[in-house]
Amino acid sequence: MLKSAKFARYSEEAYPPIPTPATRFWRKCILYQILRFLVLNLKIMRIVVGGHS
Amino acid sequence: MKVVVLGAGISGHTASMTLRKQLGKEHDVVVVSPAANYQWIPSNIWVGVGRMNPEQVYFPLAPVYARKGIQFHQAQAKVIFPEGDAKTANPFVEVEYTDQAHLGQSARIEYDFLINATGPKLNFAATEGLGPEHFTESVCTYHHAARAWLKLQEVIAKLEQGIAQKIVIGTGHAMATCQGAGFEYALNVAFELRKRGLDSLAEITWITNEYEVGDFGMGGAFVKKGGYITSTKIFTESILAEYGIRWIKRAGVSKIENRLIHYETLDGNKQTILFDFAMLIPSFAGVGIKGFDAHGNDITAELFMPNGLMRVDADYSVKPYNEWRVEDWPSTYQCPKYSNIFASGIAFAPPHSISKPFESPNGTKIFPTPPRTGMPSGVIGKVVAMNIVESIRSGKITLHHKASMGKMGAACIVSSGFGLFQGMAATMTVSPIVPDWEKYPEWGRDINYTVGEAGLAGHWLKHFMHYMFLYKAKGKLGWSFIPE
Numbered sequence: 166m167l168k169s170a171k172f173a174r175y176s177e178e179a180y181p182p183i184p185t186p187a188t189r190f191w192r193k194c195i196l197y198q199i200l201r202f203l204v205l206n207l208k209i210m211r212i213v214v215g216g217h218s
Numbered sequence: 219m220k221v222v223v224l225g226a227g228i229s230g231h232t233a234s235m236t237l238r239k240q241l242g243k244e245h246d247v248v249v250v251s252p253a254a255n256y257q258w259i260p261s262n263i264w265v266g267v268g269r270m271n272p273e274q275v276y277f278p279l280a281p282v283y284a285r286k287g288i289q290f291h292q293a294q295a296k297v298i299f300p301e302g303d304a305k306t307a308n309p310f311v312e313v314e315y316t317d318q319a320h321l322g323q324s325a326r327i328e329y330d331f332l333i334n335a336t337g338p339k340l341n342f343a344a345t346e347g348l349g350p351e352h353f354t355e356s357v358c359t360y361h362h363a364a365r366a367w368l369k370l371q372e373v374i375a376k377l378e379q380g381i382a383q384k385i386v387i388g389t390g391h392a393m394a395t396c397q398g399a400g401f402e403y404a405l406n407v408a409f410e411l412r413k414r415g416l417d418s419l420a421e422i423t424w425i426t427n428e429y430e431v432g433d434f435g436m437g438g439a440f441v442k443k444g445g446y447i448t449s450t451k452i453f454t455e456s457i458l459a460e461y462g463i464r465w466i467k468r469a470g471v472s473k474i475e476n477r478l479i480h481y482e483t484l485d486g487n488k489q490t491i492l493f494d495f496a497m498l499i500p501s502f503a504g505v506g507i508k509g510f511d512a513h514g515n516d517i518t519a520e521l522f523m524p525n526g527l528m529r530v531d532a533d534y535s536v537k538p539y540n541e542w543r544v545e546d547w548p549s550t551y552q553c554p555k556y557s558n559i560f561a562s563g564i565a566f567a568p569p570h571s572i573s574k575p576f577e578s579p580n581g582t583k584i585f586p587t588p589p590r591t592g593m594p595s596g597v598i599g600k601v602v603a604m605n606i607v608e609s610i611r612s613g614k615i616t617l618h619h620k621a622s623m624g625k626m627g628a629a630c631i632v633s634s635g636f637g638l639f640q641g642m643a644a645t646m647t648v649s650p651i652v653p654d655w656e657k658y659p660e661w662g663r664d665i666n667y668t669v670g671e672a673g674l675a676g677h678w679l680k681h682f683m684h685y686m687f688l689y690k691a692k693g694k695l696g697w698s699f700i701p702e
Contacts (some may be wrong), residue, residue, distance in 0.1 A: 178464050181455035182444075184672075192642060192673040201675035205645055209629045209679075212649040212667050213701045216626025217597050218619060 219245045219610050222311060222329035224295045224507075226251035226279055228259070228592060229563025230335030231691055232599035232702060238286050239698055240607045247287075248327060252294040252316040254278055256691050257360050260592060260631075261684050263399065265363035266497070267370065267406045269636040272360040275684075282693055291327065292317040295336065295505075298521065300556040301512035309558070331606045334528050334561040335599060338502035341391070345500065347474030348390045354474055354496040357403050358396075366497055370407065373495045377416040383494040386479060388425035390498030392470025395435045395587045397426060398630045400499045401454070405634040405644075407497075408461040413635075417462055423491065424458060424465040425481065425498075427584050429576060431455055431465055434630065435586035437573045439648050440661040441670035447661065450646065453670040457644050461634075466491070468576070470584040471498060486579035502564060502587070504528070520555055528561035529554060532569040539574050544624025544654045546570065550617045551602050557615045560602045563595035568623075572652050593628045594651060596702030597621050624652040627667060633680035643676030645669065 172178040184192070191197055221241070223234045226249050237247045255276040264270040283290040293313035300309045310328040315321060340358050342349030350356055355366035373383045387404040389397060404424050411417045424431065432438050432454030439450045458465055468484035479491045479498075504526020509517045522528055530553060533546040546569040553559035561567075572588045590598075601621040608616040627649030635641030647669045653662030661668070690700040 172459065172462075172464065176464075178455075178459050181452065181459040183456065183460055193639070195639075195674070198674040198678070201671070201673055202678050205629075205647070205669070205671075205675055205679055208647055208667055208669060209627075210701065212627025212629070212647060213593060213597065216650070217601050217621035 219330040220248065220328065221245070221331040221333070221606055222248045222250060222327055223333045223335060224250050224311065225335035225337055225563070225565065226253065226256055227335065227337045227563060227595070229337070229565070229595040229599035230333065231256055232596045233333050233335060233562060233603040234288055235286065235693055235697070236600050236603035237607060238288050240604070241610065243287065245610060246289060248289040248291065248329070249279070249283060250291045250293050250295055250311065250313050250327065251279065252292065254280065254292055254317065256282075258684060258688050258691070259358075260680070262357045262360050262363040263402050263406055264636065265360050266357040266366040266403055267410050268367045272364045275360050277688070277692060286693055291315070291325070293325070295507050296324075297508045297510060298332065298559070299510055299512075300521075300559060303510070303512060303514065307512070309556075330558060331609070332559045333599075333602055333606070334507070334559065334565045335563045336505045336507070336565045338564045339505045339526065341501045341503040344503070345391045345471055345474065348471070348498060348500055352474060353476055354390060354498045356500065357399060357497060358499065369495055373420075374411070374414065374416065376494070377411070377419050378414075380419065382419045382421070384492050385420055385422045386425055386491060386493040386496040386498070387422065388471075388498055389427045389586070390471050390474075391501035392427050392472070392482070392582055392584045393587050394427060394499050394501045395589045396499045396502075396591065397428060397434045397586060398589065398632060400424075400426075400497070402632040402634070403497055404463055405457070405461055405632060408463055409634040422463045424463050425469050425471065425479070425491070426465065426467050427470055427586055428467055429484070429574065429585065431458065431467055433573050433586060434646070435571070435573055435589040436648060436651060437653055437662070439646070439663060439668050439670070440665065441646075441668055442665060443670065447665065450670055453644070457672065468584060470578070470582050472582075474498075482578055482580065482582050482584070484576055484578050484584050504565065521553065521559075523567040525567070527567035528565055530561050530566045532567065534567070534569050542570055543656070544622065544650070544652050547622045547624045547652055549620035549622040549625075550605060551598055552617065560606070562598040562602045564590050566590075566598075588623075590623070593702060594621075594623055594626060597626055600702055624650050624654055626650060631676050631680045631683070633677045635677065638678070639674065641677035642672060642674065643680055644672045645676030645679065
């Protein structure tokens, strides 16, 4: 979704970074997201297993 | 020996299933829960936007427990007698049945070990006019989420007629927690309206008691992003702006009237905002269990904090924010007064908030209380169960297993949309949940395992978790190999 035009200039909502077309592409790129899926799973597994004894 | 588990949510259910798997049949595992069904609460968000039916997020507990050999009482725990009473020296819990066949009947259930995993009382009453019985919606249960979807459809119908609508989503109390759930619901509502081409007529506002958005009751976090280490404030603001959602932060909602929310901000200003549809998360409290000693004296205050959550092995001494340490947080969840009582999940009383406390000039405390949902609740339930198993086997109280929120991490996946390729999720992992500024002086957490990213991967993870954790909760083949 593109940033809505309803946010007035100088409003707080007008300042955050908004993704570029390239960022949006990578968010939806199936191969890259499969890799991120694996990475996120590994990180989550590590923090679940490593967080208790 | 007999272990009684009060509650069958994520923590209680994990504890009872672990106990049953590891204890021999000569020991009894008993579950007392007022609800007939297990619900996978994170998926209530999808019920609230009509992407799932309520039946897809819950299943009846009785058949699972019958298959596993767990005794199940559909009842609400009312009073704990840790020393028994005048008639018996055995500790017991007084319960009141909630199923139709025994509705209102009371019973005593004796125990050798007790786990209090009752979860929270949804404290709508703490904010006048809050909740589905009054003026706002909730997604805290699948019943509430189903009702929220009905109400949201009315908003959609009006938008389709060209009538502008104001939607407010966020926290319904100055000290509410669970910002993640509210945030996820806001994104899903925005996604659904955009998908229908109705977003230009809808004004969606995120109202929160956080000092900055992205605090999530954990004091925020720092993540690697675009060549920088940046705060979750930037990450969260970016997502909100991208979805066209404005925000009001540092706001303690104090009262709801028909289509009008009253709130106070940290600077002491009292303001209002109009709404056509509002979903606001209530504050949480303990479920109100009492305690009595063998002589009939009320020991509720020794077992529970004033908010009804149970005292455990935490440091509850009052100290300033800059003296808080991860060591304040409990690791075994054992009741200090009675060594055979434990509290897990949301039922244990945290020593203090994780977010910095703030107070308005009018004396209103406006900050989130600590989140303890999902992953930490499951891990705590398992650790408590494992310590009880070892204690039973060794014949003495053994607390080898530990799980402090100052050591364990958590993942929060805020997913919008539905289907394999249409969704997007903001995935946040933090490790540990409570920042450890001594171990990680720069960022408070392990920066390699504290992540914030947006994309399809998180969306898949959320779906994956829905099916995986419901499978696990049903105790199907290999369930115990699936981590909490």
